[in-house]
Amino acid sequence: MIDLLCLTEKFPSLLNSGVLPEDIVARFLTIIKLLIQQDLTKRSSGTTWKDYIASNNQKDVGALIDELKKIVGNNLISDPRETVLFESDASPFRGEPPLAAFIPDGTDDLQKTILFCQKNKIPVVVRGGGTSLTGSSVSLSGSLVISTLKLNRILEISPVDRYVVVEPGVRLNDLNETLAEKGYFFPPDPGSSISATIGGIISTNAGGLKASLYGTTRNWILGLEILLPNGETIFTGGKVLKQTAGYDLTSLFIGAEGTLGIIIKAILKIWPIPPKTGRIVAFFRSVSEAGSAISNLKRLGINPLIAEFMDRTTMDAISTEMGITFPDQAGSMLMVDLILNSQKREELHFAGNLMKDSGAISVKSTTSKQEMEQMYLARKGAYSSLLRLRKSPHERVIIGDIVVPVSMLSGALTECEAAAREFNLRVALFGHVGDGNIHANIYADPSDPVMWERVLKYQHRLGEIALRSGGSVSAEHGIGIEKKDLLLEEYKYTGSLYNLELIKGIKRIVDPNNIMNRGKVFD
Amino acid sequence: MIDYTTKLRKEVEVCIECGFCEAVCPTFSSSGFLPSYGARGRIILARDLIEKNSSPKFRELSSSFMSCLNCFACLHVCPAGVNAGAVSSYARQLINGSTPTKETDPLIRMILNLTEKFENPLGIQRQMSSWVDSSDVSFSNDSSILLYTGSMYQITPYLERLQRMREIMGESLTKFFASLIARFPTLSLVFKLLRDRKSVNSYENSLASIVKLLNSSGVVPRYLGASEPYPGTLLHDLGYSENFKRYAERVTSRFKDMGIRKIITVDPHTYDLLRNIYPDYVRDFNFEVYHYLEFIDMKQFTSSQESIVLHEPCHLVLHSSSSDFLHDVLDGICETKYPRRHGSRTECCGGPDELLFPDLSSSISRRRLKDLEDVGSSKIVTACPICEANLNLRGNVIDLADFLVQHHNTPRFSTRRPFQRK
Numbered sequence: 001m002i003d004l005l006c007l008t009e010k011f012p013s014l015l016n017s018g019v020l021p022e023d024i025v026a027r028f029l030t031i032i033k034l035l036i037q038q039d040l041t042k043r044s045s046g047t048t049w050k051d052y053i054a055s056n057n058q059k060d061v062g063a064l065i066d067e068l069k070k071i072v073g074n075n076l077i078s079d080p081r082e083t084v085l086f087e088s089d090a091s092p093f094r095g096e097p098p099l100a101a102f103i104p105d106g107t108d109d110l111q112k113t114i115l116f117c118q119k120n121k122i123p124v125v126v127r128g129g130g131t132s133l134t135g136s137s138v139s140l141s142g143s144l145v146i147s148t149l150k151l152n153r154i155l156e157i158s159p160v161d162r163y164v165v166v167e168p169g170v171r172l173n174d175l176n177e178t179l180a181e182k183g184y185f186f187p188p189d190p191g192s193s194i195s196a197t198i199g200g201i202i203s204t205n206a207g208g209l210k211a212s213l214y215g216t217t218r219n220w221i222l223g224l225e226i227l228l229p230n231g232e233t234i235f236t237g238g239k240v241l242k243q244t245a246g247y248d249l250t251s252l253f254i255g256a257e258g259t260l261g262i263i264i265k266a267i268l269k270i271w272p273i274p275p276k277t278g279r280i281v282a283f284f285r286s287v288s289e290a291g292s293a294i295s296n297l298k299r300l301g302i303n304p305l306i307a308e309f310m311d312r313t314t315m316d317a318i319s320t321e322m323g324i325t326f327p328d329q330a331g332s333m334l335m336v337d338l339i340l341n342s343q344k345r346e347e348l349h350f351a352g353n354l355m356k357d358s359g360a361i362s363v364k365s366t367t368s369k370q371e372m373e374q375m376y377l378a379r380k381g382a383y384s385s386l387l388r389l390r391k392s393p394h395e396r397v398i399i400g401d402i403v404v405p406v407s408m409l410s411g412a413l414t415e416c417e418a419a420a421r422e423f424n425l426r427v428a429l430f431g432h433v434g435d436g437n438i439h440a441n442i443y444a445d446p447s448d449p450v451m452w453e454r455v456l457k458y459q460h461r462l463g464e465i466a467l468r469s470g471g472s473v474s475a476e477h478g479i480g481i482e483k484k485d486l487l488l489e490e491y492k493y494t495g496s497l498y499n500l501e502l503i504k505g506i507k508r509i510v511d512p513n514n515i516m517n518r519g520k521v522f523d
Numbered sequence: 524m525i526d527y528t529t530k531l532r533k534e535v536e537v538c539i540e541c542g543f544c545e546a547v548c549p550t551f552s553s554s555g556f557l558p559s560y561g562a563r564g565r566i567i568l569a570r571d572l573i574e575k576n577s578s579p580k581f582r583e584l585s586s587s588f589m590s591c592l593n594c595f596a597c598l599h600v601c602p603a604g605v606n607a608g609a610v611s612s613y614a615r616q617l618i619n620g621s622t623p624t625k626e627t628d629p630l631i632r633m634i635l636n637l638t639e640k641f642e643n644p645l646g647i648q649r650q651m652s653s654w655v656d657s658s659d660v661s662f663s664n665d666s667s668i669l670l671y672t673g674s675m676y677q678i679t680p681y682l683e684r685l686q687r688m689r690e691i692m693g694e695s696l697t698k699f700f701a702s703l704i705a706r707f708p709t710l711s712l713v714f715k716l717l718r719d720r721k722s723v724n725s726y727e728n729s730l731a732s733i734v735k736l737l738n739s740s741g742v743v744p745r746y747l748g749a750s751e752p753y754p755g756t757l758l759h760d761l762g763y764s765e766n767f768k769r770y771a772e773r774v775t776s777r778f779k780d781m782g783i784r785k786i787i788t789v790d791p792h793t794y795d796l797l798r799n800i801y802p803d804y805v806r807d808f809n810f811e812v813y814h815y816l817e818f819i820d821m822k823q824f825t826s827s828q829e830s831i832v833l834h835e836p837c838h839l840v841l842h843s844s845s846s847d848f849l850h851d852v853l854d855g856i857c858e859t860k861y862p863r864r865h866g867s868r869t870e871c872c873g874g875p876d877e878l879l880f881p882d883l884s885s886s887i888s889r890r891r892l893k894d895l896e897d898v899g900s901s902k903i904v905t906a907c908p909i910c911e912a913n914l915n916l917r918g919n920v921i922d923l924a925d926f927l928v929q930h931h932n933t934p935r936f937s938t939r940r941p942f943q944r945k
């Protein structure tokens with residue numbers, strides 16, 4: 001059997017060697033990737049963990065499980081009826097049968113476990129809430145899944161120093177509920193915050209609504225404690241808001257999607273909850289006008305706390321499902337929150353007028369909590385409404401995720417809309433446009449190869465739009481399985497293919513046997 | 524008969540496996556995050572169940588579905604509108620569905636047999652109406668409004684005792700006795716001995732409080748006394764749909780024969796069962812079903828400085844579209860505080876798992892009690908006998924009706940019959 005993973009790994013050196021023309025190598029690589037991807041989207045890919053282990057001349061499965069049990073005791077789960085459930089996450093990708101799952105209740109056994117996996121070359125997939133949209137958290141064939149959900153303690157809160165120390169399995173909403181009691185919050189707020197864990201949001205550098213003002217997770221991590229695949233535990237960063245002590249190793253693990261090590265503790269920066277906010281809802285005739293309105297706001301020095309956008313398709317879905325009505329002529333909607341520094345709501349008036357000047361056909365603003373909540377209902381119900389309008393049980397709503405500079409939003413949104421028509425796809429656009437993040441929600445049936453092909457092309461086009469605009473192919477969902485080829489495109493486009501060499505070099509040093517979430521992010 | 528495979532398929536096929544439901548599923552966290560005990564896992568396994576319906580192996584999946592509390596917390600956070608509670612319920616009906624077999628848990632067999640024979644899951648139907656004897660409450664046989672207790676308040680103290688006996692005897696001895704009673708139902712006489720006077724009094728008192736409050740709100744309902752049948756809640760919850768259907772039809776025809784039009788229920792489980800489940804099983808179940816709080820005259824209470832924590836029962840708050848009456852009645856009487864998980868995020872007390880998964884149940888109740896106590900009020904109020912039984916580990920939980928009676932504006936508003944010299 002050809003080892004596909006191994007072939008793709010050789011690609012950069014083949015490319016650099018000049019033996020083959022660059023485009024041929026690139027095409028070859030795309031085919032291989034498609035093969036691997038198809039393999040991973042199918043539930044039974046043919047390569048079972050038994051095959052895997054047999055092909056690696058390893059000890060038999062039963063013996064491996066017995067040895068693992070000796071290390072971790074009852075926290076090991078090997079019943080296939082239980083382990084099969086680690087094959088799914090929120091993405092359309094289906095993983096492969098893992099060897100077992102380990103749900104540690106402390107960090108004591110973790111080191112021994114990782115060393116055992118290292119010795120026996122058992123792939124390791126670390127998993128938090130299992131909410132990845134790109135397949136980062138699905139199990140790999142013959143892997144040990146390590147679930148962090150029992151490592152869910154908030155260890156220390158220091159409002160005066162603006163930090164909190166947590167274990168990786170703390171769910172984001174739980175953390176913010178605790179912090180709110182002290183008047184603080186941790187700003188990253190992805191849509192999955194109810195279930196997403198701190199370990200997961202660090203590993204995907206999650207963003208969310210408030211990233212418009214506060215930036216993504218990256219801006220809020222002060223330090224990490226990491227267990228490396230060689231059994232070493234390292235501490236990066238610290239409990240201070242400033243630190244310039246050598247290379248920024250903390251950053252290395254943010255967005256690494258579990259490919260480098262296991263986050264066992266995190267020091268997060270926290271911030272006081274803004275005392276007073278106001279909300280504006282504005283409707284525009286086109287998506288491009290809404291895009292211009294946001295860049296006009298920012299041009300004039302206004303930094304929205306959140307700036308959410310939705311197109312007509314999204315509004316129609318909300319109308320159908322929730323009975324909320326929108327102006328007939330509206331082609332897009334913006335919902336903007338501002339932190340108010342004065343009692344007089346001057347900022348709100350100013351921003352509202354700016355919306356009108358940018359072409360808004362209707363603008364409403366409020367500071368009443370109740371009214372704000374009412375306005376928020378539509379945004380909150382957007383994805384849910386889209387999901388409920390699926391035409392067949394096999395249809396999924398694939399969430400495209402790109403980011404462009406805010407000044408390019410107007411054009412990028414128009415292009416995303418036009419491309420959906422070109423590929424004949426039902427697409428609803430919404431996004432956290434305050435930082436240029438566009439989500440194109442694509443209705444698609446992954447089991448229909450013709451349609452899936454169009455979806456891949458559309459996703460590719462989205463990536464192109466992002467790159468041409470000076471943005472990125474992934475804003476906040478990570479790369480996982482879904483966007484490995486797009487990441488490559490981004491490196492190519494920006495003339496930085498050497499990044500891949502660098503990443504692989506780092507990976508080789510940290511994880512020489514490639515046991516950590518192998519095959520995710522890059523091949 | 525209801526086509527559960529179709530119902531199940533419709534529910535699970537829209538799931539996108541996002542996992543939001545796992546974050547609120549009490550059995551997921553209390554089982555140590557075992558995915559098969561979580562809402563998302565149940566959906567994925569239900570897909571398997573549909574595919575492998577013909578295989579005898581599917582019974583192995585049953586603990587995943589049987590352990591679901593049916594609390595519907597998952598439904599309220601699911602972006603796709605999936606109800607993993609309903610999924611578990613349909614899956615149970617598919618797995619069990621018909622008559623129990625020899626492999627069926629003896630406790631379940633016992634409950635099914637006793638319910639069908641005595642119209643009471645412990646065969647102690649006579650004990651179910653004894654509360655009236657000592658209560659100062661009024662009923663009218665001419666009324667077309669029926670007070671239907673559903674036996675929940677009365678049976679809870681016996682179940683509590685049974686649970687304690689079970690801990691002492693151990694599982695195998697309990698199951699031995701259960702199978703004996705399942706075969707010879709008259710042996711259920713033994714359950715009468717489980718009577719714990721103090722505990723029975725307390726639940727009976729709550730029932731009396733409810734009726735007394737109805738009376739003082741101008742409602743004098745009819746009550747069937749010793750002939751009131753148990754509604755069959757456990758038959759449904761355990762997944763014996765055919766038995767349940769037959770039984771529910773029997774109960775309904777009793778109501779119809781008596782010319783009843785309105786039914787007032789007193790506990791969340793019977794309220795939910797009659798409103799939401801009976802109509803699916805019984806043709807022309809066209810009664811108006813109410814919760815007693817909907818009839819309570821709010822003007823009869825005095826306000827106080829007292830602060831309480833409200834534990835909202837999931838069958839009242841999460842199963843029905845409107846349960847405002849639960850909150851409205853407390854408005855102005857006291858300061859009502861809530862635990863972190865409240866409203867559409869309220870958390871189950873763990874009670875429904877007590878019979879088959881006692882350890883899981885007790886872990887859920889302990890955690891919920893801690894959340895309630897963390898709010899910092901000395902009194903926890905709830906409106907469900909099962910919640911009270913599971914949460915009242917330290918004597919700080921009180922039934923809402925008893926709390927309302929304490930705050931009645933009539934001095935010495937008593938639920939007890941005045942003592943009469945013979």
Ligand code: SF4
Nearest residue numbers: 538539541542544601
């Ligand atoms: S049931 Fe709903 S919340 Fe749970 S995994 Fe499925 S779609 Fe997500």
Ligand code: SF4
Nearest residue numbers: 548592594595597608
């Ligand atoms: S009904 Fe309750 S116990 Fe059952 S799956 Fe949903 S949240 Fe979990």
